[in-house]
Amino acid sequence: MCVTSSSPHSSDGRVCNCKNISGWTALMYAAHYQHMDITDLLLMSDASVHIRNNNGCNALMIDVICGYDLIVENEQ
DSSP states (O other), X not given: OOOBOOOTTBXXXXXXXXXXXXXXXXXXXXXXXXXXXXXXXXXXXTOOSOOBOTTSOBHHHHHHHTTOOHHHHHHO
């Protein structure tokens, strides 16, 4: 499970959903760099695929734009 936090960069209080200055979450980076094991772990920990970065992209979009299906396959 994700640890809860009162971070201003977390949309729902979960550390796994915290954003960096560019609005990227750990799940976005895992999808972008094709780290399947980390992607799986984050998804099992309730990381949100719907949070958007500063460019308006969410983890699902990044996954598809990069030509992967890590999140899409995991969600089915």
